[in-house]
Amino acid sequence: MTARLRRYTPFATSGLQSLLQYRSMFAMTAMTAAAGAAVTVFLWRAVYAGTPGRGPGGFTVEDITTYLLVAQILQVLHTNRVDDEVAAEVYRGDVAVMLVRPVSYPVMRFFACLPVVGANAVLVGLPVLGLFALLVPLTAPRPADLLLFTVSTALSVLLAFCVNLLTGMTGFLTTNTWGVRMVKQSVVAFFAGQLVPLALMPGPLAALAKVLPFRGMVDGPLTLLLGRYDGWTDAAGVLVQQAAWAAGLSLLCAALWRAALGRLEVLGG
Amino acid sequence: MIVAERLVKEFRLAERKPGLLGSLSTLLTRRHRVVRAVDDVSFEIPAGTKTAYIGANGAGKSTTIKMLTGIMTPTSGRCTVAGLEPYRHRQRNARTIGVVFGQRSQLWWDLSVPDSFRILRRVYDIPEPVYRRNLDLFRELLDIDALGPTPVRQLSLGQRMRAEIAASLLHDPAVLFWDEPTIGLDMVLKDAVRHLVNRAHRELGTTVVLTSHDIADIGAICDSALVVDHGRVVHQGTLKDLLRTADHRSVVFDHRDGTAAGTVRARIEAGLPGVRATPDDGGRIRVDYPAGRYTSRQVLTFLLDHFDLADWYAPEPGLEDVLRKIYGRARVPGDTPDGAGRTPDGAA
């Protein structure tokens, strides 16, 4: 098992290497994230401005600020470039070249994106968090919640990988993956609760968001971080739902990948 | 038509270290080193000639062509094409020249070839009769119609090159710069391309500057040669002159003596020290001799004296051999090759 995994470490290191060549990339990703966070944070802070204590959805001003800021940072962790790179490789036909290597393409992609996630967390996530901590008051989480949040974040990264891989694989179907990616980005951001917490959505919309897998990408981890759950069973429920979706989507990815390869062979690459 | 005076082009290259740690360190610091791609180059290409611009990889060919086409500004020195400095008068120069860079496309990536041509017609203000005439010519020789409505980015290399070549000729340019124009073309199309450029030269007096890794292209198109190496001109003149600089000549002969090939070879190499004799499969002998040490008269006299010659001929020195020699010699430090630094006499 370890020997098999070791085969994939070069993909992880080379992924990091190619990333580090663009040092400006991190500064810009950070700026993008900060800008994105600022729009939602200030929009919702304006809503809570007139309400002291707990406002709509049971959030305080600090809570909602923390929620939206961390939501944006989670989104940065989920931007692993898998969707555009897979789409581009499918489009250019480079996927055929990948097939001759003795490794599984989706697994290789997963390892290649891990360092991207790590680098984004350290070089983008932390500075943006620090910047906002200076500007606006935030809620400090309890240590236990922080632990739960960490586990939940790891699962959310896996979820995001699957979603992005599926998005990238639409390259087998259409050349305009740009449009598909834009739809994915908007829909995921909305139903994950990145722009509006699920607690502030009207009943039917919230119900829909709760059964979709995207909820586990932002709203799930943040529910745990802010301690917005009823006892341990409730917290475990969030994690179990995430894990179940992660497993389900992984299986879906594997099945669709096989199907796509069959199609590729028929088309002759 | 084309004049280069003491042309120099330098680049600053960022140094990257290999490996993961190397990438990490380039994140923090970046060192530069200066590379002189074109080193004090002067030459003159008269109007109506077809010049092969020859040099090994990294010899500064492409850089010089980029300066002549106005894409790059020289670090120092100047060059003119039809009296204009290309990098100063880019748009006016662009009307005079036609360009093909084999490695890169200059067509409208998302459009089909016919659409690209229609745009080029407007952009270059090509008169209708000229456009029609050239289009007919391309149809006949390059089978342009077969490219159909496919966007350029989806064409194969060979198909794209046909379109690129046609695009460079569409506006009857006075000067053609072709950098590796026959990449990806099969024999038939190569012939068509050679035919096209020679026809333009004959009928319109087009000046041609060509670089190619395909020696056959050079032989079939060019009458002059400009050889650069390591950023310097090492030869300029007609292609025939260049071939004359070969330091070896050869004679191939057949004989009726019945002497074993090995003996023949030993006898020649003993009688003419420094000469190499190689028997081929058909029983013929090839004799290569240094041009400086022996005259052809000496060699032929020796052969006539010692063998009963049935047939003989002297092949022209190969361009490839000449070039291999030139590159090798220019690499020896302190050696000043002929033709370098020749000062041209004013603008064309």
Next chain:
Amino acid sequence: MTRTMMRYLRLAWFLGGVGLHRLAAYRMDFVLGAGAFLVRVGIQTAVVGLVFRQVPAVGGWSYHEVLFLLGFSLLPRGLDHLFTDQLWELGRKLVQRGEFYRYLVRPVDPLFSLLSERFFHPDGLGELVVGAVLVGYAGSELGLSLSPVQWVLAPVLVLCGALLHTSVKLLFASLSFWTVTSMPAMYAANQVSEFSAYPLDIYHPSLKALLTWVLPFAFTAYVPCVYLLSGGTGLLGWLPVVTAGALALALTVWRRGVNRYEMTGS
């Protein structure tokens, strides 16, 4: 001078025709792009709607006023999108892959030559239509009636906004002449432009200053909307100055970048 102008106008007209022609050839792509865009604006509108479920006004702006602003912000963006989308390619790869040279060997202005490759980008049409619908709907809900001067100025405001978007895009795309690729910078600037879809009054003062004087997206939607909705001229007087300044700066950087351009590799 006028002859050159006429020549470029004729070329632009022709290229627009080619662009429309291509639109027909890539109908599926267009539908997908336009659909994606509709989804995005739809979600943006939904977020605004959800915000106003909680409170009647945000930063002194009512629901329909914010919708008006959101819709108006799409107009200059769409107009800019229609003509200058090829700048993204410049920032992304044209310098990196050494493909930029092709604009220097054509007998037209390099900027025109560059933009000509994706003239009349259909996605821009989608933005214009959606923006106009939103503005129309919100305007009628608000019972807005513009004075004759406002009617005359409105298209000028959209045009200035589009020029501002173009200037910022051109400036950041031109950085690629120095940095080889400037995609992240362009992307970040584009992200910042999203701020213009909401009232500036809700932002931190430093952010408000940034959007007004550094990356002046405030002038693309907020300032015009304040004028159209309330008649308050406030910063409106600065609009032509800022537009001209941004355009001049962007063109300068572009020119210097082109001069500096060196092709990668051989």
